[in-house]
Amino acid sequence: MNNQNLEDSATTTNLQTSLAPEILLQAKGISHTFDYPIFSEIDFTLKQNETIAIIGSSGCGKSTLLNILCSLLKPNSGKVFYKNTEIFNLSQKKLLELRRDIFGIVFQAHYLFRGFTAKENLKIAEFLNDKIIDMELMKTLKIDHVLSQGIGELSGGQQQRLSVARILTKRPKVIFADEPTGNLDKNTAKEVMEVLFKYIAYEKAGMILVTHEEDLANLCDKIYRINELKLERIK
Numbered sequence: 281m282n283n284q285n286l287e288d289s290a291t292t293t294n295l296q297t298s299l300a301p302e303i304l305l306q307a308k309g310i311s312h313t314f315d316y317p318i319f320s321e322i323d324f325t326l327k328q329n330e331t332i333a334i335i336g337s338s339g340c341g342k343s344t345l346l347n348i349l350c351s352l353l354k355p356n357s358g359k360v361f362y363k364n365t366e367i368f369n370l371s372q373k374k375l376l377e378l379r380r381d382i383f384g385i386v387f388q389a390h391y392l393f394r395g396f397t398a399k400e401n402l403k404i405a406e407f408l409n410d411k412i413i414d415m416e417l418m419k420t421l422k423i424d425h426v427l428s429q430g431i432g433e434l435s436g437g438q439q440q441r442l443s444v445a446r447i448l449t450k451r452p453k454v455i456f457a458d459e460p461t462g463n464l465d466k467n468t469a470k471e472v473m474e475v476l477f478k479y480i481a482y483e484k485a486g487m488i489l490v491t492h493e494e495d496l497a498n499l500c501d502k503i504y505r506i507n508e509l510k511l512e513r514i515k
């Protein structure tokens with residue numbers, strides 16, 4: 281092979297590697313039981329740049345699955361990997377680092393620090409993750425004018441938008457969102473979701489979105505439903 285061919289084949293190999301979307305999160309054979317079985321042998325994969333919605337009736341196990349995937353709940357059996365790392369095998373210290381630096385978790389109920397102002401809540405994320413608050417993002421989320429108010433003085437929807445802002449300030453690689461727009465009117469919900477989708481595309485991150493709303497789910501690349509202990513792909 282002459283040099284030109286060598287270079288050509290090297291370029292092709294590089295292209296192939298860079299074109300293959302990287303797997304961010306992978307779950308294998310997840311089973312979990314509380315008072316009764318919730319899942320049995322579920323597999324799941326999230327790639328870079330991908331958004332996946334999980335839907336299903338109330339109580340079917342959506343939040344439980346999200347808690348397992350984001351490392352907060354160890355399943356009865358099965359494994360969850362972030363890239364090549366099996367997360368439930370990590371030391372407590374490494375697991376905390378993963379949650380702090382890589383994962384962004386938006387809960388159904390938002391855990392803001394109540395004794396502090398909105399800005400102070402953002403500062404905590406900024407300080408913990410060594411990142412800078414993006415004021416343009418606060419304007420887009422329409423919370424730039426309430427940053428000096430205490431958490432108790434914010435409306436439910438403003439708290440929800442602040443939670444999203446706080447998570448994005450960390451610049452996570454995987455976003456886990458449990459009904460992130462549940463308290464918002466349709467238009468505001470759409471704006472918040474647009475912010476999240478833009479973030480995923482810009483950062484080449486991935487998102488798992490739990491929602492009841494079909495409209496929202498349809499904005500994602502794939503949709504799964506939890507049905508009879510299994511994950512059923514419906515888009």
Ligand SMILES: Nc1ncnc2c1ncn2[C@@H]1O[C@H](COP(=O)(O)OP(=O)(O)OP(=O)(O)O)[C@@H](O)[C@H]1O
Pocket residue numbers: 314315318336337338339340341342343344345
């Ligand atoms: N820590 C727990 N201990 C015991 N049972 C639990 C626990 N967490 C959840 N469950 C049960 O597991 C089932 C699934 O709960 P989960 O919160 O995952 O549902 P969900 O699909 O998120 O529902 P919703 O749409 O109402 O938020 C429910 O029957 C719930 O009561």
Ligand SMILES: [Mg+2]
Pocket residue numbers: 342343344388458
């Ligand atoms: Mg839930």
